[in-house]
Amino acid sequence: MLARVIETIYWMARYLERAENIARLINVNSHLLLDLPKGISPGWEPLIDITGTRAQYLDLYNNFSESNVVAYLVTDIKSPASLRFALNAARENARTTRDVIPQEAWEQLNTLHFYASEYINYAQRKTKRFDYFNSIITYCQTINGLLADTMNRDAGYLFLQIGRYIERADMSSRIIDVRTTNLLNQNNHLEFHPFANIQWMSVLKSMTAYQMYRREVQVNISQEQVLTFLLKSKVFPRSIYFCIAEVARNTNPLPKSEAVLSLINQTLTSLLSKQASDLTQQSLHMYLDKIQVFLTQIGDKLDNTYFLSDRVQKTTAHQTASNINDAVSIT
Template sequence: MLSRVVEMIYWTARYLERTENLARLINVNSNLLLDLPKSIAPGWEPLINITGTRESYLEQHDDFNERTVLAYLVNQNNSPSSLAKALSGARESARTIRDVIPRESWEQINALYLYAKDNSNKVFVKSQRFEYLNNIILRCQTLNGLFAGTMNQDEGYSFLLIGRNLERADMTTRIIDVRSADLLADENQSLQPFDLIQWMSVLKSLSAYQMYRRSMQVKINRSAVLKFLFQSEVFPRAPYHCIAKVEFSTMDLPNNEAPLRLIGRVKRDLIDTDVGNLEQEALHEYIDQLQLSFINIGDAFSEQYFLSGNMQHQQQADS
Protein backbone atom coordinates (compact mmCIF):
# COMPACT_ATOMS: atom_id res chain seq x y z
CA MET A 1 0.00 0.00 0.00
CA LEU A 2 1.34 3.47 -0.92
CA SER A 3 2.92 5.62 1.81
CA ARG A 4 0.60 8.49 0.90
CA VAL A 5 -2.46 6.29 1.34
CA VAL A 6 -1.57 4.83 4.75
CA GLU A 7 -0.63 8.31 5.98
CA MET A 8 -4.05 9.67 5.02
CA ILE A 9 -5.78 6.70 6.67
CA TYR A 10 -3.73 7.29 9.83
CA TRP A 11 -4.62 10.99 9.98
CA THR A 12 -8.28 10.41 9.18
CA ALA A 13 -8.47 8.20 12.27
CA ARG A 14 -6.60 10.71 14.46
CA TYR A 15 -8.79 13.62 13.40
CA LEU A 16 -12.01 11.67 14.00
CA GLU A 17 -10.82 10.57 17.45
CA ARG A 18 -9.87 14.17 18.25
CA THR A 19 -13.33 15.32 17.21
CA GLU A 20 -15.06 12.82 19.47
CA ASN A 21 -12.86 13.66 22.47
CA LEU A 22 -13.43 17.40 22.09
CA ALA A 23 -17.20 16.89 21.96
CA ARG A 24 -17.03 14.72 25.10
CA LEU A 25 -14.94 17.30 26.95
CA ILE A 26 -17.29 20.18 26.26
CA ASN A 27 -20.30 18.09 27.27
CA VAL A 28 -18.80 16.95 30.56
CA ASN A 29 -17.50 20.41 31.44
CA SER A 30 -20.98 21.85 30.93
CA ASN A 31 -22.43 19.29 33.34
CA LEU A 32 -19.64 19.79 35.89
CA LEU A 33 -20.32 23.52 36.07
CA LEU A 34 -23.94 22.76 36.92
CA ASP A 35 -22.91 20.44 39.78
CA LEU A 36 -20.38 22.71 41.51
CA PRO A 37 -20.88 26.04 43.31
CA LYS A 38 -19.72 29.01 41.26
CA SER A 39 -17.09 29.88 43.90
CA ILE A 40 -15.11 26.69 43.20
CA ALA A 41 -16.17 25.76 39.66
CA PRO A 42 -13.16 25.50 37.31
CA GLY A 43 -14.85 27.41 34.48
CA TRP A 44 -13.84 26.97 30.85
CA GLU A 45 -10.12 27.68 31.02
CA PRO A 46 -9.15 24.02 31.70
CA LEU A 47 -10.45 22.99 28.28
CA ILE A 48 -7.95 25.30 26.60
CA ASN A 49 -5.18 23.81 28.73
CA ILE A 50 -6.24 20.25 27.85
CA THR A 51 -5.96 20.97 24.13
CA GLY A 52 -2.49 22.46 24.65
CA THR A 53 -3.35 25.69 22.82
CA ARG A 54 -3.16 28.23 25.65
CA GLU A 55 -0.58 30.45 23.93
CA SER A 56 -2.49 30.45 20.68
CA TYR A 57 -5.73 31.24 22.50
CA LEU A 58 -4.24 34.17 24.44
CA GLU A 59 -2.90 35.67 21.23
CA GLN A 60 -6.50 36.08 20.08
CA HIS A 61 -8.50 36.49 23.33
CA ASP A 62 -8.15 38.21 26.71
CA ASP A 63 -10.39 36.06 28.92
CA PHE A 64 -11.87 32.58 29.25
CA ASN A 65 -15.60 33.28 29.25
CA GLU A 66 -17.96 30.55 28.09
CA ARG A 67 -18.91 31.90 24.68
CA THR A 68 -15.35 32.80 23.67
CA VAL A 69 -13.93 29.41 24.67
CA LEU A 70 -16.76 27.52 22.97
CA ALA A 71 -16.30 29.50 19.76
CA TYR A 72 -12.57 28.75 19.86
CA LEU A 73 -13.10 25.03 20.45
CA VAL A 74 -16.03 24.49 18.09
CA ASN A 75 -16.17 26.63 14.99
CA GLN A 76 -13.00 28.70 14.64
CA ASN A 77 -10.96 27.45 11.69
CA ASN A 78 -7.93 29.40 12.90
CA SER A 79 -7.94 27.44 16.15
CA PRO A 80 -5.43 24.54 15.91
CA SER A 81 -7.65 22.26 17.99
CA SER A 82 -11.26 23.10 17.17
CA LEU A 83 -13.98 20.70 16.07
CA ALA A 84 -14.10 22.54 12.75
CA LYS A 85 -10.35 22.12 12.23
CA ALA A 86 -10.36 18.43 13.17
CA LEU A 87 -13.36 17.62 10.98
CA SER A 88 -11.91 19.58 8.08
CA GLY A 89 -8.71 17.54 8.43
CA ALA A 90 -10.64 14.26 8.58
CA ARG A 91 -12.74 15.19 5.55
CA GLU A 92 -9.77 16.29 3.46
CA SER A 93 -7.72 13.21 4.37
CA ALA A 94 -10.65 10.89 3.59
CA ARG A 95 -11.41 12.72 0.31
CA THR A 96 -7.97 11.91 -1.07
CA ILE A 97 -8.38 8.17 -0.39
CA ARG A 98 -12.03 7.66 -1.34
CA ASP A 99 -11.06 4.76 -3.59
CA VAL A 100 -9.41 2.93 -0.67
CA ILE A 101 -11.86 3.33 2.21
CA PRO A 102 -15.50 2.13 2.09
CA ARG A 103 -17.70 4.56 0.16
CA GLU A 104 -20.18 4.70 3.05
CA SER A 105 -17.45 5.90 5.43
CA TRP A 106 -16.56 8.82 3.13
CA GLU A 107 -20.24 9.76 2.90
CA GLN A 108 -20.62 9.63 6.68
CA ILE A 109 -17.50 11.76 7.24
CA ASN A 110 -18.75 14.34 4.76
CA ALA A 111 -22.21 14.33 6.40
CA LEU A 112 -20.64 14.74 9.85
CA TYR A 113 -18.56 17.69 8.64
CA LEU A 114 -21.64 19.41 7.16
CA TYR A 115 -23.78 18.70 10.24
CA ALA A 116 -21.17 20.13 12.63
CA LYS A 117 -20.69 23.20 10.44
CA ASP A 118 -24.37 23.94 9.78
CA ASN A 119 -25.44 23.48 13.42
CA SER A 120 -22.42 24.91 15.27
CA ASN A 121 -24.46 27.76 16.78
CA LYS A 122 -26.37 25.19 18.85
CA VAL A 123 -23.35 24.84 21.12
CA PHE A 124 -24.00 28.36 22.48
CA VAL A 125 -27.56 27.44 23.53
CA LYS A 126 -27.48 25.38 26.71
CA SER A 127 -30.73 23.58 25.92
CA GLN A 128 -29.38 22.45 22.52
CA ARG A 129 -25.70 21.90 23.36
CA PHE A 130 -25.98 18.32 24.61
CA GLU A 131 -27.99 17.15 21.59
CA TYR A 132 -25.54 18.77 19.15
CA LEU A 133 -22.40 17.36 20.79
CA ASN A 134 -23.97 13.96 21.43
CA ASN A 135 -24.85 13.68 17.74
CA ILE A 136 -21.21 14.33 16.86
CA ILE A 137 -20.05 11.67 19.34
CA LEU A 138 -22.53 9.09 18.05
CA ARG A 139 -21.60 9.79 14.43
CA CYS A 140 -17.90 9.30 15.25
CA GLN A 141 -18.71 6.01 16.98
CA THR A 142 -20.80 4.98 13.98
CA LEU A 143 -17.79 5.60 11.76
CA ASN A 144 -15.62 3.42 14.01
CA GLY A 145 -18.13 0.62 13.63
CA LEU A 146 -18.44 1.21 9.89
CA PHE A 147 -14.69 0.92 9.41
CA ALA A 148 -14.58 -2.24 11.56
CA GLY A 149 -17.43 -3.87 9.67
CA THR A 150 -16.73 -2.91 6.06
CA MET A 151 -13.01 -2.13 5.62
CA ASN A 152 -10.49 -4.77 4.56
CA GLN A 153 -8.48 -5.82 7.63
CA ASP A 154 -5.15 -5.20 5.88
CA GLU A 155 -2.26 -2.80 6.42
CA GLY A 156 -4.53 0.18 5.84
CA TYR A 157 -6.80 -0.90 8.67
CA SER A 158 -3.76 -1.41 10.90
CA PHE A 159 -2.78 2.22 10.39
CA LEU A 160 -6.36 3.28 11.10
CA LEU A 161 -6.16 1.55 14.50
CA ILE A 162 -2.68 2.94 15.16
CA GLY A 163 -3.81 6.51 14.51
CA ARG A 164 -6.98 6.15 16.58
CA ASN A 165 -5.25 4.62 19.59
CA LEU A 166 -2.28 7.00 19.61
CA GLU A 167 -4.65 9.98 19.55
CA ARG A 168 -6.82 8.41 22.25
CA ALA A 169 -3.86 7.71 24.55
CA ASP A 170 -2.59 11.27 24.15
CA MET A 171 -5.97 12.84 24.85
CA THR A 172 -6.56 10.64 27.90
CA THR A 173 -3.30 11.80 29.48
CA ARG A 174 -4.16 15.44 28.72
CA ILE A 175 -7.56 15.12 30.35
CA ILE A 176 -6.13 13.46 33.47
CA ASP A 177 -3.32 16.02 33.73
CA VAL A 178 -5.50 19.12 33.60
CA ARG A 179 -8.54 17.71 35.40
CA SER A 180 -6.49 16.36 38.31
CA ALA A 181 -4.65 19.68 38.66
CA ASP A 182 -7.99 21.45 38.96
CA LEU A 183 -9.23 19.20 41.76
CA LEU A 184 -9.76 20.45 45.27
CA ALA A 185 -7.15 19.87 47.95
CA ASP A 186 -7.78 16.73 49.98
CA GLU A 187 -7.04 18.49 53.26
CA ASN A 188 -9.92 20.95 52.83
CA GLN A 189 -12.57 19.01 54.76
CA SER A 190 -15.41 21.40 53.99
CA LEU A 191 -14.98 20.87 50.25
CA GLN A 192 -14.53 17.09 50.26
CA PRO A 193 -18.10 16.36 49.04
CA PHE A 194 -17.28 18.33 45.89
CA ASP A 195 -13.99 16.45 45.52
CA LEU A 196 -16.01 13.29 44.77
CA ILE A 197 -17.99 15.15 42.12
CA GLN A 198 -14.79 16.31 40.44
CA TRP A 199 -13.20 12.85 40.37
CA MET A 200 -16.45 11.61 38.87
CA SER A 201 -16.06 14.29 36.19
CA VAL A 202 -12.57 12.97 35.41
CA LEU A 203 -14.07 9.54 34.81
CA LYS A 204 -17.04 10.89 32.87
CA SER A 205 -14.75 12.98 30.65
CA LEU A 206 -13.50 9.63 29.40
CA SER A 207 -16.86 7.79 29.61
CA ALA A 208 -15.15 5.64 32.25
CA TYR A 209 -17.45 5.95 35.25
CA GLN A 210 -19.45 2.73 34.87
CA MET A 211 -16.44 0.69 33.75
CA TYR A 212 -14.46 1.97 36.75
CA ARG A 213 -17.19 0.86 39.14
CA ARG A 214 -17.36 -2.53 37.48
CA SER A 215 -13.59 -3.13 37.37
CA MET A 216 -12.32 -1.56 40.60
CA GLN A 217 -15.29 -2.27 42.89
CA VAL A 218 -14.13 0.40 45.34
CA LYS A 219 -15.43 3.88 46.05
CA ILE A 220 -14.08 6.70 43.94
CA ASN A 221 -10.68 7.90 45.18
CA ARG A 222 -7.63 9.47 43.58
CA SER A 223 -5.31 6.46 43.71
CA ALA A 224 -7.81 3.95 42.31
CA VAL A 225 -9.02 6.31 39.58
CA LEU A 226 -5.47 7.03 38.38
CA LYS A 227 -4.53 3.36 38.43
CA PHE A 228 -7.62 2.44 36.41
CA LEU A 229 -7.31 5.25 33.88
CA PHE A 230 -3.60 4.72 33.21
CA GLN A 231 -3.07 0.99 33.61
CA SER A 232 -6.30 -0.83 32.81
CA GLU A 233 -5.73 -3.60 30.28
CA VAL A 234 -9.41 -3.73 29.34
CA PHE A 235 -10.71 -0.14 29.36
CA PRO A 236 -10.42 1.15 25.75
CA ARG A 237 -9.31 4.67 26.69
CA ALA A 238 -6.60 3.74 29.19
CA PRO A 239 -3.14 4.59 27.75
CA TYR A 240 -1.84 1.10 28.53
CA HIS A 241 -4.67 -0.52 26.59
CA CYS A 242 -4.26 1.97 23.71
CA ILE A 243 -0.52 1.39 23.41
CA ALA A 244 -1.03 -2.39 23.59
CA LYS A 245 -3.44 -2.05 20.65
CA VAL A 246 -0.88 0.06 18.75
CA GLU A 247 1.70 -2.67 19.38
CA PHE A 248 -0.65 -5.40 18.17
CA SER A 249 -1.47 -3.43 14.99
CA THR A 250 2.25 -2.90 14.33
CA MET A 251 3.26 -6.56 14.66
CA ASP A 252 2.45 -7.56 11.08
CA LEU A 253 3.88 -4.43 9.43
CA PRO A 254 7.22 -4.67 7.60
CA ASN A 255 10.30 -2.94 9.05
CA ASN A 256 8.58 -2.42 12.39
CA GLU A 257 11.61 -2.66 14.69
CA ALA A 258 11.97 1.06 15.51
CA PRO A 259 8.30 1.70 16.41
CA LEU A 260 8.08 -1.55 18.40
CA ARG A 261 11.11 -0.65 20.52
CA LEU A 262 9.53 2.66 21.52
CA ILE A 263 6.15 1.06 22.12
CA GLY A 264 7.69 -1.60 24.35
CA ARG A 265 9.41 1.04 26.52
CA VAL A 266 6.17 2.98 26.98
CA LYS A 267 4.26 -0.19 27.91
CA ARG A 268 6.83 -1.13 30.56
CA ASP A 269 6.85 2.40 31.94
CA LEU A 270 3.06 2.50 32.15
CA ILE A 271 2.71 -0.79 33.98
CA ASP A 272 5.72 -0.31 36.32
CA THR A 273 4.90 3.21 37.55
CA ASP A 274 2.88 3.51 40.76
CA VAL A 275 0.72 6.32 39.39
CA GLY A 276 -1.73 6.22 42.29
CA ASN A 277 0.90 7.44 44.75
CA LEU A 278 2.39 10.20 42.61
CA GLU A 279 1.99 13.71 44.02
CA GLN A 280 0.44 16.23 41.65
CA GLU A 281 3.75 17.76 40.47
CA ALA A 282 5.29 14.32 39.91
CA LEU A 283 2.15 13.20 38.09
CA HIS A 284 2.37 16.21 35.80
CA GLU A 285 6.02 15.47 34.98
CA TYR A 286 5.21 11.81 34.36
CA ILE A 287 2.39 12.75 31.97
CA ASP A 288 4.71 15.17 30.13
CA GLN A 289 7.15 12.34 29.57
CA LEU A 290 4.37 10.04 28.38
CA GLN A 291 3.17 12.62 25.87
CA LEU A 292 6.71 13.04 24.53
CA SER A 293 6.89 9.26 24.16
CA PHE A 294 3.64 9.25 22.17
CA ILE A 295 5.07 11.96 19.90
CA ASN A 296 8.22 9.90 19.41
CA ILE A 297 6.14 6.84 18.48
CA GLY A 298 4.18 8.92 15.97
CA ASP A 299 7.44 10.27 14.52
CA ALA A 300 8.80 6.72 14.22
CA PHE A 301 5.77 5.69 12.16
CA SER A 302 6.12 8.81 10.04
CA GLU A 303 9.79 8.24 9.30
CA GLN A 304 9.32 4.55 8.59
CA TYR A 305 6.11 4.49 6.60
CA PHE A 306 4.81 7.90 5.54
CA LEU A 307 5.76 9.93 2.49
CA SER A 308 6.00 13.20 4.45
CA GLY A 309 8.27 11.58 7.03
CA ASN A 310 10.52 10.08 4.35
CA MET A 311 10.82 13.43 2.59
CA GLN A 312 11.65 15.24 5.83
CA HIS A 313 14.24 12.58 6.71
CA GLN A 314 15.83 12.93 3.25
CA GLN A 315 15.95 16.73 3.55
CA GLN A 316 17.68 16.46 6.93
CA ALA A 317 20.19 13.98 5.48
CA ASP A 318 20.91 16.26 2.52
CA SER A 319 21.42 19.29 4.77
Protein backbone atom coordinates in the same frame (compact mmCIF):
# COMPACT_ATOMS: atom_id res chain seq x y z
CA MET B 1 -0.12 0.11 -0.22
CA LEU B 2 1.18 3.57 -1.06
CA ALA B 3 2.79 5.59 1.74
CA ARG B 4 0.62 8.59 0.84
CA VAL B 5 -2.51 6.49 1.30
CA ILE B 6 -1.64 4.95 4.64
CA GLU B 7 -0.54 8.36 6.01
CA THR B 8 -3.82 9.94 4.94
CA ILE B 9 -5.82 7.13 6.59
CA TYR B 10 -3.71 7.52 9.74
CA TRP B 11 -4.50 11.23 10.00
CA MET B 12 -8.17 10.74 9.12
CA ALA B 13 -8.44 8.41 12.13
CA ARG B 14 -6.63 10.85 14.40
CA TYR B 15 -8.85 13.78 13.45
CA LEU B 16 -12.04 11.76 13.79
CA GLU B 17 -10.96 10.66 17.27
CA ARG B 18 -10.04 14.26 18.13
CA ALA B 19 -13.45 15.57 17.06
CA GLU B 20 -15.23 12.99 19.22
CA ASN B 21 -13.06 13.85 22.23
CA ILE B 22 -13.65 17.59 21.86
CA ALA B 23 -17.42 17.06 21.71
CA ARG B 24 -17.34 14.86 24.81
CA LEU B 25 -15.12 17.26 26.76
CA ILE B 26 -17.41 20.23 26.20
CA ASN B 27 -20.51 18.26 27.18
CA VAL B 28 -18.92 16.90 30.37
CA ASN B 29 -17.58 20.31 31.35
CA SER B 30 -20.99 21.92 30.84
CA HIS B 31 -22.57 19.40 33.23
CA LEU B 32 -19.75 19.67 35.78
CA LEU B 33 -20.22 23.44 36.07
CA LEU B 34 -23.88 22.88 36.93
CA ASP B 35 -22.94 20.50 39.77
CA LEU B 36 -20.28 22.60 41.49
CA PRO B 37 -20.43 25.96 43.31
CA LYS B 38 -18.54 28.87 41.77
CA GLY B 39 -15.72 28.79 44.30
CA ILE B 40 -14.80 25.22 43.35
CA SER B 41 -15.83 25.13 39.70
CA PRO B 42 -12.82 24.79 37.38
CA GLY B 43 -14.48 26.96 34.72
CA TRP B 44 -13.56 26.68 31.05
CA GLU B 45 -9.84 27.41 31.17
CA PRO B 46 -8.78 23.74 31.74
CA LEU B 47 -10.20 22.76 28.34
CA ILE B 48 -7.64 25.01 26.65
CA ASP B 49 -4.85 23.44 28.69
CA ILE B 50 -6.06 19.97 27.71
CA THR B 51 -5.61 20.85 24.02
CA GLY B 52 -2.14 22.27 24.69
CA THR B 53 -2.82 25.48 22.76
CA ARG B 54 -2.86 28.13 25.49
CA ALA B 55 -0.45 30.44 23.63
CA GLN B 56 -2.52 30.31 20.43
CA TYR B 57 -5.69 30.94 22.44
CA LEU B 58 -4.26 33.99 24.21
CA ASP B 59 -3.28 35.47 20.85
CA LEU B 60 -7.00 35.59 20.04
CA TYR B 61 -8.78 36.12 23.39
CA ASN B 62 -8.01 37.96 26.61
CA ASN B 63 -10.11 35.83 29.00
CA PHE B 64 -11.42 32.30 29.43
CA SER B 65 -15.12 33.00 29.29
CA GLU B 66 -17.49 30.24 28.23
CA SER B 67 -18.35 31.90 24.92
CA ASN B 68 -14.68 32.48 24.01
CA VAL B 69 -13.53 28.97 24.90
CA VAL B 70 -16.45 27.32 23.09
CA ALA B 71 -15.84 29.49 20.02
CA TYR B 72 -12.14 28.54 20.00
CA LEU B 73 -12.82 24.83 20.50
CA VAL B 74 -15.75 24.56 18.10
CA THR B 75 -16.20 27.24 15.46
CA ASP B 76 -12.74 28.75 14.86
CA ILE B 77 -11.48 27.20 11.63
CA LYS B 78 -7.97 28.58 12.29
CA SER B 79 -7.72 26.89 15.68
CA PRO B 80 -5.86 23.56 15.40
CA ALA B 81 -7.82 22.43 18.48
CA SER B 82 -11.29 23.18 17.12
CA LEU B 83 -14.00 20.70 16.24
CA ARG B 84 -14.51 22.43 12.92
CA PHE B 85 -10.82 22.14 12.04
CA ALA B 86 -10.72 18.45 13.01
CA LEU B 87 -13.82 17.54 10.99
CA ASN B 88 -12.63 19.48 7.95
CA ALA B 89 -9.27 17.70 8.10
CA ALA B 90 -10.87 14.27 8.64
CA ARG B 91 -13.20 14.80 5.67
CA GLU B 92 -10.40 16.04 3.41
CA ASN B 93 -8.21 13.07 4.28
CA ALA B 94 -11.12 10.70 3.69
CA ARG B 95 -11.96 12.37 0.36
CA THR B 96 -8.48 11.68 -0.99
CA THR B 97 -8.74 7.98 -0.08
CA ARG B 98 -12.34 7.26 -1.10
CA ASP B 99 -11.22 4.25 -3.15
CA VAL B 100 -9.71 2.63 -0.02
CA ILE B 101 -12.24 3.27 2.75
CA PRO B 102 -15.80 1.87 2.53
CA GLN B 103 -18.26 4.08 0.65
CA GLU B 104 -20.71 3.98 3.57
CA ALA B 105 -18.08 5.35 5.95
CA TRP B 106 -17.30 8.20 3.55
CA GLU B 107 -21.00 9.05 3.26
CA GLN B 108 -21.41 9.11 7.05
CA LEU B 109 -18.33 11.31 7.46
CA ASN B 110 -19.62 13.66 4.81
CA THR B 111 -23.01 13.80 6.55
CA LEU B 112 -21.28 14.48 9.89
CA HIS B 113 -19.30 17.32 8.35
CA PHE B 114 -22.40 19.03 6.96
CA TYR B 115 -24.42 18.44 10.15
CA ALA B 116 -21.68 19.95 12.32
CA SER B 117 -21.38 22.97 10.00
CA GLU B 118 -25.11 23.59 9.60
CA TYR B 119 -25.90 23.53 13.32
CA ILE B 120 -22.60 24.86 14.65
CA ASN B 121 -24.33 27.78 16.40
CA TYR B 122 -25.98 25.24 18.72
CA ALA B 123 -22.62 24.92 20.50
CA GLN B 124 -23.14 28.35 22.07
CA ARG B 125 -26.75 27.67 23.07
CA LYS B 126 -27.02 25.85 26.40
CA THR B 127 -30.41 24.36 25.57
CA LYS B 128 -29.10 22.87 22.30
CA ARG B 129 -25.48 22.11 23.19
CA PHE B 130 -25.85 18.62 24.65
CA ASP B 131 -27.91 17.23 21.76
CA TYR B 132 -25.57 18.81 19.20
CA PHE B 133 -22.40 17.28 20.66
CA ASN B 134 -24.10 13.99 21.46
CA SER B 135 -25.08 13.70 17.78
CA ILE B 136 -21.48 14.35 16.74
CA ILE B 137 -20.23 11.64 19.12
CA THR B 138 -22.83 9.22 17.70
CA TYR B 139 -21.78 10.01 14.12
CA CYS B 140 -18.10 9.42 14.99
CA GLN B 141 -18.87 6.09 16.62
CA THR B 142 -21.04 5.06 13.68
CA ILE B 143 -18.20 5.81 11.27
CA ASN B 144 -15.76 3.82 13.41
CA GLY B 145 -18.22 0.92 13.46
CA LEU B 146 -18.58 0.96 9.68
CA LEU B 147 -14.81 1.01 9.25
CA ALA B 148 -14.40 -1.87 11.71
CA ASP B 149 -17.08 -4.00 10.05
CA THR B 150 -16.40 -3.38 6.36
CA MET B 151 -12.76 -2.38 5.80
CA ASN B 152 -10.17 -4.87 4.57
CA ARG B 153 -7.67 -5.91 7.26
CA ASP B 154 -4.69 -4.67 5.28
CA ALA B 155 -2.03 -2.02 5.93
CA GLY B 156 -4.66 0.73 5.64
CA TYR B 157 -6.70 -0.72 8.50
CA LEU B 158 -3.59 -1.18 10.66
CA PHE B 159 -2.72 2.49 10.30
CA LEU B 160 -6.33 3.48 10.92
CA GLN B 161 -6.11 1.69 14.28
CA ILE B 162 -2.64 3.07 15.05
CA GLY B 163 -3.77 6.64 14.40
CA ARG B 164 -6.95 6.26 16.46
CA TYR B 165 -5.16 4.82 19.50
CA ILE B 166 -2.22 7.25 19.45
CA GLU B 167 -4.66 10.15 19.39
CA ARG B 168 -6.79 8.57 22.13
CA ALA B 169 -3.77 7.90 24.37
CA ASP B 170 -2.53 11.45 23.88
CA MET B 171 -5.92 12.98 24.70
CA SER B 172 -6.39 10.65 27.68
CA SER B 173 -3.04 11.70 29.13
CA ARG B 174 -3.93 15.39 28.71
CA ILE B 175 -7.37 14.97 30.28
CA ILE B 176 -5.94 13.14 33.30
CA ASP B 177 -3.12 15.67 33.68
CA VAL B 178 -5.28 18.80 33.58
CA ARG B 179 -8.42 17.46 35.23
CA THR B 180 -6.58 16.08 38.26
CA THR B 181 -4.38 19.13 38.92
CA ASN B 182 -6.98 21.01 40.98
CA LEU B 183 -8.19 17.82 42.62
CA LEU B 184 -4.76 16.82 43.91
CA ASN B 185 -4.05 20.38 45.04
CA GLN B 186 -7.35 20.42 46.97
CA ASN B 187 -6.59 17.28 49.00
CA ASN B 188 -5.69 19.24 52.13
CA HIS B 189 -8.65 21.62 52.03
CA LEU B 190 -11.62 20.29 53.96
CA GLU B 191 -14.09 22.61 52.23
CA PHE B 192 -13.42 20.81 48.93
CA HIS B 193 -13.93 17.24 50.21
CA PRO B 194 -17.74 17.10 49.72
CA PHE B 195 -17.23 17.84 46.03
CA ALA B 196 -14.25 15.56 45.35
CA ASN B 197 -16.37 12.64 44.19
CA ILE B 198 -18.21 14.84 41.70
CA GLN B 199 -14.93 16.01 40.21
CA TRP B 200 -13.40 12.51 40.06
CA MET B 201 -16.60 11.38 38.36
CA SER B 202 -16.10 14.15 35.78
CA VAL B 203 -12.58 12.85 35.08
CA LEU B 204 -14.06 9.42 34.39
CA LYS B 205 -16.93 10.79 32.32
CA SER B 206 -14.54 12.87 30.21
CA MET B 207 -13.19 9.53 29.00
CA THR B 208 -16.57 7.71 29.00
CA ALA B 209 -15.14 5.57 31.77
CA TYR B 210 -17.55 5.96 34.68
CA GLN B 211 -19.76 2.92 34.11
CA MET B 212 -16.87 0.60 33.22
CA TYR B 213 -14.91 1.84 36.25
CA ARG B 214 -17.79 0.96 38.57
CA ARG B 215 -18.14 -2.45 36.95
CA GLU B 216 -14.43 -3.27 37.05
CA VAL B 217 -13.36 -1.70 40.34
CA GLN B 218 -16.62 -2.13 42.31
CA VAL B 219 -15.59 0.27 45.06
CA ASN B 220 -16.36 3.87 45.85
CA ILE B 221 -14.61 6.45 43.72
CA SER B 222 -11.15 7.27 45.03
CA GLN B 223 -8.10 9.01 43.66
CA GLU B 224 -5.87 5.95 43.65
CA GLN B 225 -8.43 3.64 42.04
CA VAL B 226 -9.44 6.17 39.35
CA LEU B 227 -5.84 6.88 38.37
CA THR B 228 -4.96 3.17 38.31
CA PHE B 229 -7.96 2.42 36.10
CA LEU B 230 -7.38 5.25 33.64
CA LEU B 231 -3.62 4.78 33.42
CA LYS B 232 -3.11 1.03 33.62
CA SER B 233 -6.32 -0.89 32.89
CA LYS B 234 -5.72 -3.71 30.43
CA VAL B 235 -9.42 -4.12 29.63
CA PHE B 236 -10.79 -0.57 29.31
CA PRO B 237 -10.29 0.64 25.70
CA ARG B 238 -9.63 4.26 26.67
CA SER B 239 -6.99 3.68 29.33
CA ILE B 240 -3.52 4.82 28.32
CA TYR B 241 -2.05 1.33 28.71
CA PHE B 242 -4.73 -0.28 26.56
CA CYS B 243 -4.33 2.33 23.80
CA ILE B 244 -0.56 1.97 23.62
CA ALA B 245 -0.83 -1.82 23.69
CA GLU B 246 -3.22 -1.59 20.71
CA VAL B 247 -0.69 0.58 18.86
CA ALA B 248 1.87 -2.19 19.44
CA ARG B 249 -0.53 -4.92 18.31
CA ASN B 250 -1.29 -3.14 15.04
CA THR B 251 2.33 -2.14 14.44
CA ASN B 252 3.70 -5.66 14.94
CA PRO B 253 2.60 -7.06 11.50
CA LEU B 254 4.23 -4.15 9.64
CA PRO B 255 7.67 -4.43 8.03
CA LYS B 256 10.53 -2.46 9.63
CA SER B 257 8.57 -2.18 12.88
CA GLU B 258 11.39 -3.00 15.29
CA ALA B 259 12.31 0.61 16.17
CA VAL B 260 8.68 1.63 16.70
CA LEU B 261 7.95 -1.43 18.84
CA SER B 262 11.03 -0.74 20.96
CA LEU B 263 9.71 2.74 21.78
CA ILE B 264 6.25 1.37 22.51
CA ASN B 265 7.68 -1.22 24.90
CA GLN B 266 9.57 1.51 26.75
CA THR B 267 6.29 3.41 27.13
CA LEU B 268 4.42 0.37 28.45
CA THR B 269 7.24 -0.38 30.90
CA SER B 270 7.11 3.21 32.14
CA LEU B 271 3.34 2.97 32.62
CA LEU B 272 3.62 -0.19 34.71
CA SER B 273 6.51 1.06 36.82
CA LYS B 274 4.50 3.61 38.81
CA GLN B 275 1.93 3.04 41.53
CA ALA B 276 -0.95 5.52 41.62
CA SER B 277 -0.68 5.72 45.41
CA ASP B 278 2.81 7.24 45.05
CA LEU B 279 1.79 10.01 42.65
CA THR B 280 1.57 13.56 43.94
CA GLN B 281 0.29 16.36 41.73
CA GLN B 282 3.81 17.24 40.58
CA SER B 283 5.00 13.66 40.05
CA LEU B 284 1.80 12.78 38.15
CA HIS B 285 2.34 15.79 35.88
CA MET B 286 5.94 14.76 35.17
CA TYR B 287 4.87 11.15 34.65
CA LEU B 288 2.21 12.12 32.09
CA ASP B 289 4.62 14.51 30.39
CA LYS B 290 6.95 11.57 29.93
CA ILE B 291 4.14 9.52 28.38
CA GLN B 292 3.33 12.38 25.98
CA VAL B 293 6.98 12.62 24.96
CA PHE B 294 6.99 8.88 24.22
CA LEU B 295 3.80 9.25 22.14
CA THR B 296 5.38 12.08 20.15
CA GLN B 297 8.48 9.95 19.56
CA ILE B 298 6.31 7.03 18.42
CA GLY B 299 4.52 9.33 15.96
CA ASP B 300 7.83 10.69 14.69
CA LYS B 301 9.20 7.17 14.25
CA LEU B 302 6.12 6.20 12.24
CA ASP B 303 6.68 9.31 10.11
CA ASN B 304 10.27 8.46 9.41
CA THR B 305 9.65 4.77 8.76
CA TYR B 306 6.42 4.69 6.74
CA PHE B 307 5.31 8.18 5.66
CA LEU B 308 6.51 10.82 3.22
CA SER B 309 7.35 13.00 6.21
CA ASP B 310 9.58 15.43 4.36
CA ARG B 311 7.01 16.08 1.61
CA VAL B 312 3.68 16.22 3.45
CA GLN B 313 2.61 19.40 5.21
CA LYS B 314 1.89 18.95 8.93
CA THR B 315 2.75 20.38 12.33
CA THR B 316 2.57 18.99 15.85
CA ALA B 317 -0.89 20.51 16.17
CA HIS B 318 -2.38 19.57 12.82
CA GLN B 319 -1.81 17.89 9.49
CA THR B 320 -2.96 18.85 6.02
CA ALA B 321 -3.22 16.25 3.29
CA SER B 322 -1.34 17.24 0.13
CA ASN B 323 -1.67 16.02 -3.42
CA ILE B 324 1.56 14.08 -3.81
CA ASN B 325 2.47 12.22 -6.92
CA ASP B 326 5.50 10.52 -5.43
CA ALA B 327 4.85 7.37 -3.43
CA VAL B 328 6.71 4.47 -1.94
CA SER B 329 5.54 0.97 -1.15
CA ILE B 330 5.53 -0.42 2.38
CA THR B 331 4.37 -3.90 1.40
